[in-house]
Amino acid sequence: MVSNWNAAKRSEATEDQIQTSPISSSRGAIRQLTAEHLRAHRDELGLLDALRNALHSVDTGLNDRFRAGESAGQLLLDRAHAVDQIICFAWSEFELETSGHALVAVGGYGRGELHPFSDIDILVLLNTSASSTTDALETFLTFLWDLGLHIGHSVRTVQECIEQADADVTVLTNLLEARLLSGDEALLASVERGIDADKIWPPQDFFQAKLEEQAKRHEKYGDTEYNLEPNVKGSPGGLRDLQLIGWLGRRHFGWRSVQELRDNQIITPQEAKTITEGQEFLWRVRYALHLIAGREEDRLLFDHQRELAKFWGFEDGDKLAVEQFMQLYYRRALALSQLNELLLQAFDQGIVNADHSVAVEPIDEHFELRNGYVSMRSDKVFVAHPAALIEVFLHAGNVSGARGIDAATTRCIGACLHLIDDDFRADEAHKALFLRLFSDNQQVTRQLRNMSRYGVLGRYLPAFGKIVGQMQFDLFHSYTVDAHTFRVIENIRRFLRPENAERFPVTSRVARRLPKVSLLYLAGLFHDIGKGRGGDHSELGAVDARVFCESHGLNDADTDLVVWLVRAHLLMSAVSQRKDISDPEVVQEFAKEVKTQNRLDYLFTLTVADINGTNPNLWNAWRGSLLRQLYNETKKALSRGLENPVDREMWVQETRNTAQRVLEDRGFTRAELEELWSERDEDYFLREKAEDIAWHTEAIASHRDASAPLVLVRNGVESSVANTTQIFIYAPFDISSFSQTCSCLEQLNLSIHDARVYHGSDGMSLDTYYVLDYNGDPLEDPERLRHIREHLSRSLVPEAGLALISPRLTPRRVRSFQLATETNFVVDEDRDVSILELTSLDRPGLLARLGEVFVEFGLICQAAKIQTLGERVEDIFMLTDLEQRAISDTDLAARIQAAICEKLDSQEAA
Numbered sequence: 001m002v003s004n005w006n007a008a009k010r011s012e013a014t015e016d017q018i019q020t021s022p023i024s025s026s027r028g029a030i031r032q033l034t035a036e037h038l039r040a041h042r043d044e045l046g047l048l049d050a051l052r053n054a055l056h057s058v059d060t061g062l063n064d065r066f067r068a069g070e071s072a073g074q075l076l077l078d079r080a081h082a083v084d085q086i087i088c089f090a091w092s093e094f095e096l097e098t099s100g101h102a103l104v105a106v107g108g109y110g111r112g113e114l115h116p117f118s119d120i121d122i123l124v125l126l127n128t129s130a131s132s133t134t135d136a137l138e139t140f141l142t143f144l145w146d147l148g149l150h151i152g153h154s155v156r157t158v159q160e161c162i163e164q165a166d167a168d169v170t171v172l173t174n175l176l177e178a179r180l181l182s183g184d185e186a187l188l189a190s191v192e193r194g195i196d197a198d199k200i201w202p203p204q205d206f207f208q209a210k211l212e213e214q215a216k217r218h219e220k221y222g223d224t225e226y227n228l229e230p231n232v233k234g235s236p237g238g239l240r241d242l243q244l245i246g247w248l249g250r251r252h253f254g255w256r257s258v259q260e261l262r263d264n265q266i267i268t269p270q271e272a273k274t275i276t277e278g279q280e281f282l283w284r285v286r287y288a289l290h291l292i293a294g295r296e297e298d299r300l301l302f303d304h305q306r307e308l309a310k311f312w313g314f315e316d317g318d319k320l321a322v323e324q325f326m327q328l329y330y331r332r333a334l335a336l337s338q339l340n341e342l343l344l345q346a347f348d349q350g351i352v353n354a355d356h357s358v359a360v361e362p363i364d365e366h367f368e369l370r371n372g373y374v375s376m377r378s379d380k381v382f383v384a385h386p387a388a389l390i391e392v393f394l395h396a397g398n399v400s401g402a403r404g405i406d407a408a409t410t411r412c413i414g415a416c417l418h419l420i421d422d423d424f425r426a427d428e429a430h431k432a433l434f435l436r437l438f439s440d441n442q443q444v445t446r447q448l449r450n451m452s453r454y455g456v457l458g459r460y461l462p463a464f465g466k467i468v469g470q471m472q473f474d475l476f477h478s479y480t481v482d483a484h485t486f487r488v489i490e491n492i493r494r495f496l497r498p499e500n501a502e503r504f505p506v507t508s509r510v511a512r513r514l515p516k517v518s519l520l521y522l523a524g525l526f527h528d529i530g531k532g533r534g535g536d537h538s539e540l541g542a543v544d545a546r547v548f549c550e551s552h553g554l555n556d557a558d559t560d561l562v563v564w565l566v567r568a569h570l571l572m573s574a575v576s577q578r579k580d581i582s583d584p585e586v587v588q589e590f591a592k593e594v595k596t597q598n599r600l601d602y603l604f605t606l607t608v609a610d611i612n613g614t615n616p617n618l619w620n621a622w623r624g625s626l627l628r629q630l631y632n633e634t635k636k637a638l639s640r641g642l643e644n645p646v647d648r649e650m651w652v653q654e655t656r657n658t659a660q661r662v663l664e665d666r667g668f669t670r671a672e673l674e675e676l677w678s679e680r681d682e683d684y685f686l687r688e689k690a691e692d693i694a695w696h697t698e699a700i701a702s703h704r705d706a707s708a709p710l711v712l713v714r715n716g717v718e719s720s721v722a723n724t725t726q727i728f729i730y731a732p733f734d735i736s737s738f739s740q741t742c743s744c745l746e747q748l749n750l751s752i753h754d755a756r757v758y759h760g761s762d763g764m765s766l767d768t769y770y771v772l773d774y775n776g777d778p779l780e781d782p783e784r785l786r787h788i789r790e791h792l793s794r795s796l797v798p799e800a801g802l803a804l805i806s807p808r809l810t811p812r813r814v815r816s817f818q819l820a821t822e823t824n825f826v827v828d829e830d831r832d833v834s835i836l837e838l839t840s841l842d843r844p845g846l847l848a849r850l851g852e853v854f855v856e857f858g859l860i861c862q863a864a865k866i867q868t869l870g871e872r873v874e875d876i877f878m879l880t881d882l883e884q885r886a887i888s889d890t891d892l893a894a895r896i897q898a899a900i901c902e903k904l905d906s907q908e909a910a
Contacts, residue, residue, distance in 0.1 A: 038086070077112050087103070096182075102183035103182040105180075106122065107152075107174050120152065124153065126156065128157055158187055172200070221236065228302075232286045238336075242275060242279055248347055253266075258275050275339065288307075288311055331469040334468070367388070374392060374402055375406045382412055382416040389413065390433040463544050467529060481529075485527070485613075491612050495608075504608065514601060526541050527566050538566065568603060569603075569607070573627075576627050584648060652685040655693065659697070672701070680760055680766075683758060687863075711728070712728040715778065715779055725778070737796065742848045748791060755767070757862050759884065820901070832884075839874050840873055843904075859887075860881070
């Protein structure tokens with residue numbers, strides 16, 4: 001028994017001795033990992049340092065070979081073999097080789113797939129008739145941990161293994177990959193007999209359990225291959241999906257390799273190639289992740305994505321290097337996920353349920369429904385009748401009871417993709433079939449998505465094929481371009497269903513009265529198709545849309561509508577969120593671009609679908625209210641006629657009259673109101689709603705201490721914007737009040753979406769802020785609203801001093817991005833204000849820091865539009881000097897912008 005792992009030599013071992021390998025390469029190191037070699041180094045350095053030295057030599061050599069481009073699969077096998085030798089040598093040194101027990105590798109280690117920092121799972125199978133070796137086993141396992149190996153272990157008898165495998169399919173799966181390292185082979189053979197499929201977990205039960213296990217795992221990762229930071233093991237299209245195919249083949253047939261699956265015609269030669277190449281790619285990604293992170297890491301975090309792009313040799317061009325790498329990754333994952341789906345269906349239909357009766361219903365001369373799946377009636381159907389490559393998806397979407405397309409037909413589609421060439425695309429019958437997907441398909445999104453997964457859509461529309469798997473390296477776009485496109489189309493479809501009318505009441509009503517929804521589907525399909533080519537993707541997509549519409553026989557009016565929608569698909573969102581839509585001139589300009597009510601309806605529906613399909617956290621009550629307001633005001637402008645714009649003075653007078661009627665009902669006289677409103681300028685009545693003006697006025701009239709701030713807070717149905725919180729502050733004018741208020745609101749964990757500041761001739765300032773919780777949710781707790789009002793009332797008095805900037809940390813994902821602040825300064829001569837456009841990395845305290853620059857240069861913030869888009873903000877500020885005039889001095893404007901960039905991009909701000 002070894003009682004001193006390093007014996008006397010341990011104290012003499014230096015760091016240099018441990019780090020310097022006596023072996024020149026990992027191949028040599030692995031070849032020399034014999035008992036004699038290790039025994040010699042044990043005698044020289046002691047057991048622990050000798051094995052550490054050997055492991056370091058192996059790791060160094062393997063990692064060098066990896067960087068030189070050697071197959072990751074071979075490196076994983078070599079690492080597993082080296083660990084085998086070291087663990088077995090330690091097993092022998094602790095005199096366990098003759099204990100009667102068995103040392104077994106399980107899990108990934110059992111398969112011989114060992115990454116640099118992977119867990120090493122071992123099972124000690126106890127021989128119940130052997131003498132007790134508990135102390136030796138505990139010492140052995142502790143030694144392995146001290147050696148630096150990430151050991152996962154279990155110690156069980158044969159019967160315990162069988163019982164636990166019977167109770168837990170995960171234990172059974174690990175045992176399927178068991179590999180004897182040392183000891184009694186008969187013990188492992190007993191386990192293998194005890195877990196045979198005729199004794200526990202018969203084929204149907206095992207298959208169903210693994211399906212459910214995969215479904216739960218996929219759900220954990222959003223059921224998409226296109227996660228922003230995918231998991232190489234667990235996400236759809238990851239290594240676990242490949243391993244599942246292997247487990248099923250091993251459980252049902254005892255086959256342990258891709259070659260065996262191919263030889264027995266479970267998979268085709270092309271599928272075998274997809275598995276082999278995909279597995280090697282994922283192994284390389286995971287190996288590189290371990291090296292980059294210096295630990296076990298399976299998540300493709302944003303920082304790691306950049307490093308991997310460099311490792312793969314990508315360089316920035318029309319697409320960033322990281323976007324090119326992630327497109328490669330997503331396409332691999334998509335192919336493997338599709339193959340996983342196909343093979344599971346093949347297992348289900350052809351193996352697990354092979355003895356079950358088959359229900360067949362004819363569809364047409366080419367297809368039939370077999371047990372709910374659309375199936376070809378002849379494996380020559382696509383060659384003899386190429387149009388069937390589109391017809392099959394129409395059947396899958398329209399035939400009652402169709403659950404999808406069966407595995408054999410899917411395979412045949414993949415084998416016949418070459419038939420979709422220029423002649424195929426030019427065929428008028430094929431064009432008509434493709435258009436039918438958008439007009440009489442009850443599952444338009446699902447079938448378009450399947451057409452893309454099976455490669456048909458990318459072949460029919462080569463421009464779409466280029467955006468498959470294309471990501472945008474930011475936090476704003478949660479999906480790849482193709483996945484986003486399908487979500488937009490799916491949202492349009494949802495607006496037409498009654499069950500979604502409650503969440504999108506206005507959009508649903510507008511969508512249901514569109515004369516041709518198919519045109520909106522087409523606009524959705526093309527709206528982002530120009531991304532990744534450089535240039536304006538809206539313009540590029542509009543060109544593609546026109547070519548498509550004209551070649552597919554759409555009339556001029558329909559073609560012009562689709563093309564305009566693609567070109568203008570960002571317009572309504574930009575106007576509503578970046579401009580002052582309470583200004584009738586802004587509305588008038590937008591109405592001139594829209595021109596007709598029909599185009600407004602289409603654009604409104606597409607905009608709502610687009611926002612909701614970009615990021616699950618992007619849509620909120622604030623954005624919804626802005627779009628509804630712009631839609632309704634534009635509708636009025638179009639109804640009046642573009643030649644009859646609203647007069648600003650009439651708009652102001654109408655607002656005053658409405659507010660006056662409300663307040664007169666509450667006991668105010670016209671003279672009192674004239675006095676209260678005499679200090680307010682035109683902008684106040686132009687931009688505020690009558691019900692809000694009445695609310696402000698009534699509170700101001702009751703406010704007795706003009707030196708103390710008046711703070712009002714309300715939300716929900718009381719507010720003019722449903723589900724947002726409106727904060728009104730009436731206080732003596734102070735140039736630092738904007739910065740102070742922003743800091744206070746941030747401390748309260750609130751996110752500002754709009755700010756309006758009005759300065760009266762009486763020296764008082766009226767400020768309105770629309771806020772949501774920092775995570776975008778509305779505020780509902782009355783106690784929290786009370787706390788907000790009290791905190792602001794205390795913090796905004798002059799003697800309170802400047803509030804501390806929020807100590808909130810910048811989220812990890814945001815820290816992964818580097819975005820220099822950009823500014824643009826223009827003068828609105830009509831309103832005599834300067835407009836500052838700001839793009840910067842989102843971070844805590846940004847508005848408060850910006851407010852400090854405003855104070856430094858004597859700037860008054862008259863209004864602000866705050867927009868957070870993932871990791872960045874795109875904000876608009878209307879500024880004046882202390883005389884409430886625009887900043888006309890270009891040198892001063894340049895200094896202001898330089899100060900803003902320095903302030904926000906400084907180390908302190910980051």
